[in-house]
Amino acid sequence: MTDQDLIERYNYDKFVPDKFMPWMRFGESPNLGEKAPDFPLWHAETQKETSLSEIWSSHLYTVVEFGSFT
Numbered sequence: 001m002t003d004q005d006l007i008e009r010y011n012y013d014k015f016v017p018d019k020f021m022p023w024m025r026f027g028e029s030p031n032l033g034e035k036a037p038d039f040p041l042w043h044a045e046t047q048k049e050t051s052l053s054e055i056w057s058s059h060l061y062t063v064v065e066f067g068s069f070t
Contacts, residue, residue, distance in 0.1 A: 036064065 001009075012019035030036050038053040056062040 010023070036052060038051055041050050041052060041055070042048065043050065052062075052064070
């Protein structure tokens with residue numbers, strides 16, 4: 001699947017189960033208290049790349065919130 005295919009699948013035109021259910025993979029999420037997998041992040045203003053592990057190693061607590069404005 002290309003990046004463009006993924007973007008088109010994600011930006012669905014109707015909020016119906018057939019379109020959003022493939023994205024609802026809560027069973028793959030870490031359990032409460034379990035360390036999250038590391039992944040790259042970019043600062044919103046500077047676009048400087050960092051990673052989740054760099055952030056959690058610098059702070060006692062780290063809250064990661066994901067959302068969508070589609």
